[in-house]
Amino acid sequence: MTTRHLELPKQPALPFDVEILANPSQDELRELALEHTPFCTRTARGSVNKVARNKARMAPFTYIIDREGAPQKYSHNVISPADADKLIAEQAEYIQAKGKLLLIDGYVGVGPRAVPVQWCYTLEGANIAGMQQILSFPRARVEGEEAAKQPFAPAFRLVYTPDFFVDMPGRQAIVVDLDNYVTYIMGADYFGESKKGALRMLAKLLFDQGALVMHAGAKEIRTEKEHLTMGILGLSGTGKTTTTFSKQGEHTLPVQDDMITLWPGGEVSVTENGCFAKTWSLTEEAEPVIYRGTMSADAWIENVFIDAEGNPVFDKSALSPEDVRRLRDVLIGTGAPQANVDAYIDGSVTLESVVDKGIPKDGWDFVMWTENGRSIIPMSSVEDAAVLETIPAVYSLGILNRDEGSDAAMPGLVRFTSPEQAAGYLMLGETSKTSAAGKERGKTRSPFTQPFFPLAHGRQAERFSELAATFDKTTMWLMNTGYVGGDAATTKAGASLKVKIRHSSAMLEAMVEGQIVWTRDPDFGYEVVDVEAPENASLLERVPAEILQPRRFYADKERMAEYGAWVDRMKSERRAFLEKWKVAQPIVEAAVNG
């Protein structure tokens, strides 16, 4: 297969008359961060942690410049060119007044489909620059040593001023210029805006060139005969990173944990030279690569709780009044109301009075540490990583749905029976909201699990259908990485089941090895593991039958009425969602009835 080279836009010269600090070393960036980034400290392990105001990406404050007066073309909020120009001019004044700009030149992707990107930060963003330098591919690797000494010609630019507050909702704005491939980030201080800023523009650029950038991890599967790629889509927090790094026998090599690009013929290209991993409940035993990377001296971490001795703590939840006293300046400096902080310290307000079922009331978020702590892990520390320049074609594509709640009835593993059915479920992008999505809980649907796809979401379904028609035989599947019949609160009492990482890994392994005997689900027409088939006995030793077929769980617990209500509701909600996006009728029918 010949790889077509990309048509790339070209950025004009930098429009700022300031001192440029171009491509400092990691050590220099660490020193700059410790000096200029607020609430950035060195941990006892030697790593650098930043406590940020934003604990997640801010979709409501992200605006695409709409030059045609056609907001329906985009999936994000839009902003008029005049309003955008005003914000961009104010940001330029801020940069002039600061007098210095840090540049990180690098690539999104590697090999012939790599896109050159210039990330620009005022000095308070030095930690973000340090993290971004690791996740981007270095010029020398893409261009070769000699060419990398020549002036850089970026196709995309990001201008990131974390502490420049604007007169907009939330005092922040992420302004996306998809016509000129520049993103301006003002008043946000979360690293995810930096990486997703470039990846969002990549999604537009490559969509126009016939591909689909997917919110998906990937792993390479090596059998004696073939090398193949498995793509794993999922909303934030559903398990892409965990599944990418879990092992299925000795034959799986991690490729990417967040975004891949799918091309005609099932060709795959990569985007990042590492990952921005979650650290919540991290243990060495369950996630050795992420744990060791996070604990290493040269790690960049964000929003991780650091104890009084300077050590990272990954399962911190409620803060005690003593914790809050110690962290008073950090908490107030990152947005906690001072009066509330002091009332908590002096004991006039208690945890129980401001937290309801684990969710803090407005103004009291600071009493519960965020579950969206993060760490940057370079691909170079992933010992068994695949060769990223040459990724084999996709042969297996799945979607993760972290189901949760009394009506969590998605089977542990589903195999789709037609490309239309798979396209429908990908378009539905179902999951239960996770910590990474902020305070919101409950079921959500996000087309292709990709809320930051900038063009109208329906276009993802169209493009996917076109691409799927060019794939070789590709297995498409869904895994529930959450619960059956309940949530964490009900699992201990046996009223629900948790789909554990080892269960998911066992199901994936059996599927990769082609060992599973399937049976048709009577309600939805997709296939599930046949728990009666003797060929599936070894999988059943590792995964409960009630996870493989949740209908059995509801039957055992005499909850079939609930199960029946779930089936009816899913059918009508799924149909309504797909019809709202004007998805083609054969896809709607295949997703609803099989």
Ligand SMILES: Nc1ncnc2c1ncn2[C@@H]1O[C@H](COP(=O)(O)OP(=O)(O)O)[C@@H](O)[C@H]1O
């Ligand atoms: N069955 C499972 N599969 C994958 N992750 C699971 C599972 N059960 C629990 N988890 C936990 O859920 C979280 C998933 O997060 P992560 O893999 O970072 O998601 P993503 O990369 O999609 O944002 C991890 O903390 C992981 O330990």
Ligand SMILES: C=C(OP(=O)(O)O)C(=O)O
């Ligand atoms: C960083 C993000 O994605 P993920 O949680 O999938 O890493 C994000 O959506 O901001």
